[in-house]
Structures are given as structure tokens and as C-alpha cells.
Amino acid sequence: MILFIIKIRKRTKNGKSVKADILLGLNCYSCKEHINDDPLQEFANRHPNLTQEDRDVFFKQENFRMCTACKRDDTLNEVTKDSKLSNFILKSKKYLYSKKSRFLPLYYIIIYFTFLLLDVFLKEQTRFFFYAYNVALFVYWYIIFKRIDLGYAPDDGK
Ligand SMILES: [Zn+2]
Numbered sequence: 001m002i003l004f005i006i007k008i009r010k011r012t013k014n015g016k017s018v019k020a021d022i023l024l025g026l027n028c029y030s031c032k033e034h035i036n037d038d039p040l041q042e043f044a045n046r047h048p049n050l051t052q053e054d055r056d057v058f059f060k061q062e063n064f065r066m067c068t069a070c071k072r073d074d075t076l077n078e079v080t081k082d083s084k085l086s087n088f089i090l091k092s093k094k095y096l097y098s099k100k101s102r103f104l105p106l107y108y109i110i111i112y113f114t115f116l117l118l119d120v121f122l123k124e125q126t127r128f129f130f131y132a133y134n135v136a137l138f139v140y141w142y143i144i145f146k147r148i149d150l151g152y153a154p155d156d157g158k
Contacts, residue, residue: 004145011152019151022097025063029094030070032153039063064094096147105147108140 021027025039043058044050066074077086095101115133122129 001141004141008145008148011149014155015152016155017151018153019097022064022151023062024059025065027153028067028070029064029097030066030074030090032150033067033069035065035067039065062098064097093150096143096150101143101147105140105143108136108143112136112140 018027018032021034022029022032025035027034040058043054047054074086074090077083096104112133115129115136119129119133
């Protein structure tokens with residue numbers, strides 16, 4: 001746990017936040033690099049009479065995009081055996097970026113307390129819940145860490 005906090009501190013101190021850019025599709029969600037074309041411009045081309053409302057819609061949506069390099073890697077992975085794993089990693093990245101995963105840590109903290117209580121009551125019978133709540137707690141911290149970590153990219157600009 002302390003290790004996670006140290007890592008997060010290091011990340012947020014030396015990195016720049018890219019989460020908003022990734023959600024808008026300005027940056028690649030796989031490698032966090034900036035994508036050269038401008039999705040707002042593309043969006044404007046598709047909607048010739050762009051109103052402020054359309055713009056608001058654009059800035060609210062989750063528009064995950066991959067850069068050409070990552071797309072190529074992904075296509076390459078499709079033909080190799082790693083495809084399942086890399087697909088899973090990509091999908092979980094997308095999931096952790098998206099608003100859908102907001103409550104995920106909450107679920108794990110509920111599981112944690114449930115197992116903790118079960119352990120208190122069933123200590124004499126089984127040690128299972130002792131390990132189970134520790135795993136749940138670890139997963140909880142890991143998700144918190146990962147969600148912050150994904151939002152930052154190393155700042156190599158200045
Ligand atoms: Zn990329």
C-alpha cells in the first residue's frame with residue numbers, strides 16, 4: 001500500500017495529466033501519446049452547422065482512439081498468440097479510463113468489509129476469509145493506483 005502511494009506521488013509529480021485528452025481522443029488511450037489529427041475538427045466536418053450544444057456533446061463524450069503505431073501493433077497482435085492478453089489489457093485500460101469504472105473501488109471496499117466481518121465470525125473454523133479480505137484490499141488499492149497512474153504521462157516536454 002505504501003508502495004502504491006509512493007508510486008502515485010512520483011507519477012503525479014513528474015508527469016502531466018493526460019486523462020481529459022485521452023477521453024476526448026486527442027491522445028492515444030493505449031500509449032498516451034498525442035495523436036496528430038484533430039478529432040474536434042473531424043467532428044466539425046461531420047456536423048457542418050456546429051452549435052455550442054454540439055460542442056458540449058463532443059466534450060462530454062468518451063471518444064477513445066488509438067494512434068497509428070498502436071493500431072498497427074494491435075493488428076499485428078491479432079495474428080499472433082498474444083492477441084487475447086493484449087486485447088484484455090486494452091479493454092481494461094479503456095474500462096479504467098471510462099466513467100463506468102468510477103464505482104469499482106467502492107465494490108471492492110464492500111467486498112473487503114464483508115470478508116473482514118466473515119473472518120471475525122468464522123476465525124475458528126476457517127482462515128479463508130483472512131486471505132480473501134487481504135486480496136480484496138490489495139485489489140482495491142491496485143485499482144485506485146491504476147486509475148491515477150493511467151491518467152498521467154511522463155512529462156518530456158520541458
Ligand atoms: Zn498509441
